[in-house]
Each structure stands twice: as C-alpha cells, then as structure tokens.
Amino acid sequence: MALLQDELKICKIRELLKMKLVLPSYQRPYKWSVKSTNTLFQDIYNGFREGLQEYRIGSVILHKENGKYNIVDGQQRLTTLAILLYCLDY
Numbered sequence: 001m002a003l004l005q006d007e008l009k010i011c012k013i014r015e016l017l018k019m020k021l022v023l024p025s026y027q028r029p030y031k032w033s034v035k036s037t038n039t040l041f042q043d044i045y046n047g048f049r050e051g052l053q054e055y056r057i058g059s060v061i062l063h064k065e066n067g068k069y070n071i072v073d074g075q076q077r078l079t080t081l082a083i084l085l086y087c088l089d090y
Contacts, residue, residue: 013081016060020068023075032076040080057081 040057047055060074071078 010056013057013085016078017082017085019062021062021078022065022068022070024070024072027071027075030076030079032080036076037080040077041084 044055057077058074060078061072062069063072064070
C-alpha cells in the first residue's frame with residue numbers, strides 16, 4: 001500500500017517504480033543482508049509458483065514534494081525489487 005496524494009491506495013510495483021522517487025537525506029543507507037534479500041525473492045517466487053494473482057510487499061509511504069515522491073518507508077524493499085527487476089531486464 002502506498003500513500004499517494006493524501007490517500008491510501010493499493011498499487012502495483014510497476015506504478016511505484018515509474019514515479020519520480022527520491023531517497024531523502026534522512027534515509028539510512030541500503031543495509032539489507034543477503035538473507036533478507038533472498039527471503040523476499042523466495043517469497044515472491046513461491047507466490048508465483050502457487051499461482052497467486054497478487055503479492056503484497058507491505059506498506060510504502062511516500063511524501064510528495066515538488067513533483068517528486070520522497071520515500072519515507074519501504075526504501076529497502078523498493079531498492080531490492082528495483083535491483084531484481086533490473087537484473088531480470090524487466
């Protein structure tokens with residue numbers, strides 16, 4: 001779920017990653033371990049194998065500022081998914 005323009009909305013990762021996302025200076029650096037990353041990838045893969053029509057990654061909170069969206073919460077997951085999609089050439 002992402003906070004978009006003062007409303008809660010369930011949206012697709014594709015939608016989120018097409019937005020002008022910004023990592024504000026107050027965000028901590030990317031620190032996910034290989035274990036955390038593998039857990040996310042394995043969960044997504046298992047959902048795919050089971051034929052799930054949707055997979056929820058949890059809440060992502062964005063703050064719109066000057067036409068861009070600051071990532072307030074969900075930075076580690078979004079970064080990890082962006083890397084995965086890049087590696088899959090998606």
